[in-house]
Amino acid sequence: MEEERLVQGQVEIFRQLFAFADSMALKCAVELGIADIIHRNGRPMTLHQIAAELPATSPDIGCLLRIMRLLVRKHMFVQHDPPPGDGINHQPEFGLTPASRWLVKDGEHSLAPMVLMQNHPSALAPWHCFSKCVQEGGVAFKKAHGLDIWEYGAVNPEFNQLFNSAMACTNKIIMKAVIAKYEHGFNRLSSLVDVGGGTGAAIAEIVKACPHLKGINLDLPHVVATAPEYQGITHVGGDMFVEIPKADAVFMKWILHDWSDDHCIKILKQCRKAIPHDNGKVVIVDAVLQSNVTEDAWEDTRMAFDVTMIAHASGGKERTEVEWRKLLKDGGFNHYNIISLPSLPSLIEVFPN
Numbered sequence: 552m553e554e555e556r557l558v559q560g561q562v563e564i565f566r567q568l569f570a571f572a573d574s575m576a577l578k579c580a581v582e583l584g585i586a587d588i589i590h591r592n593g594r595p596m597t598l599h600q601i602a603a604e605l606p607a608t609s610p611d612i613g614c615l616l617r618i619m620r621l622l623v624r625k626h627m628f629v630q631h632d633p634p635p636g637d638g639i640n641h642q643p644e645f646g647l648t649p650a651s652r653w654l655v656k657d658g659e660h661s662l663a664p665m666v667l668m669q670n671h672p673s674a675l676a677p678w679h680c681f682s683k684c685v686q687e688g689g690v691a692f693k694k695a696h697g698l699d700i701w702e703y704g705a706v707n708p709e710f711n712q713l714f715n716s717a718m719a720c721t722n723k724i725i726m727k728a729v730i731a732k733y734e735h736g737f738n739r740l741s742s743l744v745d746v747g748g749g750t751g752a753a754i755a756e757i758v759k760a761c762p763h764l765k766g767i768n769l770d771l772p773h774v775v776a777t778a779p780e781y782q783g784i785t786h787v788g789g790d791m792f793v794e795i796p797k798a799d800a801v802f803m804k805w806i807l808h809d810w811s812d813d814h815c816i817k818i819l820k821q822c823r824k825a826i827p828h829d830n831g832k833v834v835i836v837d838a839v840l841q842s843n844v845t846e847d848a849w850e851d852t853r854m855a856f857d858v859t860m861i862a863h864a865s866g867g868k869e870r871t872e873v874e875w876r877k878l879l880k881d882g883g884f885n886h887y888n889i890i891s892l893p894s895l896p897s898l899i900e901v902f903p904n
């Protein structure tokens with residue numbers, strides 16, 4: 552019995568230590584556009600058919616087979632085996648699953664840019680600095696690159712573009728859930744500023760749903776410099792720690808989780824200055840950790856995002872409701888409602904009075 556438990560423990564260690572293999576196989580599938588190839592074909596394909604569509608003159612089919620075998624095991628693709636003994640040498644065919652549909656790059660909703668950004672060597676390097684972070688504190692990204700992630704993006708256009716695309720792709724998905732649950736909350740406003748809004752994809756979705764709204768997208772100058780034009784949106788290059796443009800309400804998605812409590816309090820104080828004193832509000836979209844709930848399908852990912860904040864953010868973290876309550880109060884907001892979404896983050900509606 553004890554022996555069996557030890558073997559099981561060994562299984563767990565190997566599973567954990569090779570968890571990166573799943574990510575790397577997924578990254579490979581996105582880089583090669585395998586989901587796109589199958590999607591374009593409209594039906595499952597053999598390995599040779601897939602390989603013929605790859606941007607390669609002599610692809611290694613054996614290597615592709617082994618990567619696809621792992622991805623099938625992880626339910627990223629489905630393998631249809633030929634019927635046995637029909638005398639014809641049919642090959643197995645590979646098709647899309649509900650998971651790999653999210654990897655199709657030109658689909659309306661794609662997570663492919665997020666897969667590529669999170670697995671880019673620049674984004675992975677800080678993960679090797681965790682023990683140093685525990686031993687001496689500090690920001691992992693800075694230990695790996697000498698700059699924090701925002702400074703790094705400012706001098707590295709390729710990473711800046713990769714990061715902004717990753718944010719924009721998840722925006723489309725998450726904003727669908729936000730608008731479905733909270734359109735009424737935006738409809739009553741006449742102006743809204745998205746603080747740290749990246750290239751403006753989130754505020755663009757809100758203004759599309761509520762066209763009377765005047766939308767302002769505030770982000771760092773090197774980020775808004777690459778932002779597309781959107782009807783009804785003004786892009787502002789600036790610094791949220793210094794000044795936030797005035798509006799009826801502030802929207803902030805995936806901002807406060809990037810920062811320490813002290814930094815968040817500074818941002819929240821700038822928010823208060825930007826909104827009307829009596830009836831202003833801040834709409835936060837960020838995770839609320841459910842430390843004692845394990846059956847929520849998103850909770851493992853929320854925990855993974857929390858440690859991603861060690862890797863990428865400047866002292867940021869995911870927070871439990873208790874931690875949110877204290878932070879908001881310290882930032883000058885006494886009332887809040889948490890609205891859960893069928894998504895990774897929740898919506899937290901925050902009022903000063």
Ligand SMILES: C[S@@+](CC[C@H](N)C(=O)[O-])C[C@H]1O[C@@H](n2cnc3c(N)ncnc32)[C@H](O)[C@@H]1O
Nearest residue numbers: 701718747748749770771774789790791804805
């Ligand atoms: C995690 S991203 C979230 C982007 C967007 N809100 C979204 O959810 O897709 C954080 C954003 O904060 C921006 N940011 C960082 N420091 C900032 C500052 N001091 N002032 C304004 N924006 C800042 C970054 O450039 C980045 O676009």
